[in-house]
Amino acid sequence: MNKVLLKLSLRFLVLGILTGSLWFFYNRHGFSQTAPPPRVVVAEQPGSPLLVLSTYIDASDPLQPRYGYSITNISDKPIRAFTIQESVSTGGGAPIIRTEMTHSPAVKLFLKPHESRQEDGGLGSIYQSPPDKVELAVDFVEFADDTRWGDDASKSGEMLDGFRAGGKATIKRYREILANEGLNGLEQALTDSNLMQPESQSKSVRWIDGFNSGVSNVKSRLFRAKTKGGQDGVKRELEKPFDSTEGRQEP
Secondary structure, three states, X not given: OHHHHHHHHHHHHHHHHXXXXXXXXXXXXXOOOOOOOOEEEEOOOOOOOEEEEEEEEEOOOOOOOEEEEEEEEOOOOOEEEEEEEEEEEOOOOOOXXXXXXXXXXXXXXXXXXXXXXXXXXXXXXXXOOOOOEEEEEEEEEEEOOOOEEOOOOOOHHHHHHHHHHHHHHHHHHHHHHHHHHHHHHHHHHHOOOOOOOOOXXXXXXXXXXXXXXXXXXXXXXXXXXXXXXXXXXXXXXHHOOOOHHHXXXXX
């Protein structure tokens, strides 16, 4: 009987510690599961080619709220890239600013005039205290005719320029290797992490990051092509343009 009472006492003790820990955690951060959801607002941007509208808010987890918004192309030109800025206020200090760029590498994926898409925000973000406001703004837009709009505080334009430079240079180099050394030479080149380097180190960090991403993108495409179609698949992929700026139609 004493052993039974001892086991019950230990269980109650553990339960009490867990309950106290949870109480301390929630009260230390000053919130409860009934915290009001954050307000999701859209910045006023006269002349913006994109219309942004809040669609839903899910604050079931106060420290990781999720929200949705729609993006509508209200211009008369197809859009192939855009960046949305999310400014999150948590009640103290400067707001937390994040940007999310959507890039369409193929004509088929362009956001056409009057077309809308649903986007999700807050994914992967965990805050120290519940956010009380999220402000959405259009930071950058690139049209299919190469013109651009927006403040581009995120330097998305520089990143895209580097991305395309890296991707196109890599395809050109691999085509040369294939022509001169065959498929065996190409397969060896794909394992060389130092084969492609930016030609100009005077470019910005954002441009160089984009260049390296473009190189990695081409390698990933070729590895996928080899997995699906073998050596013939690699050849077909190398024959395709890098992206829509060179006429790539399909992803």
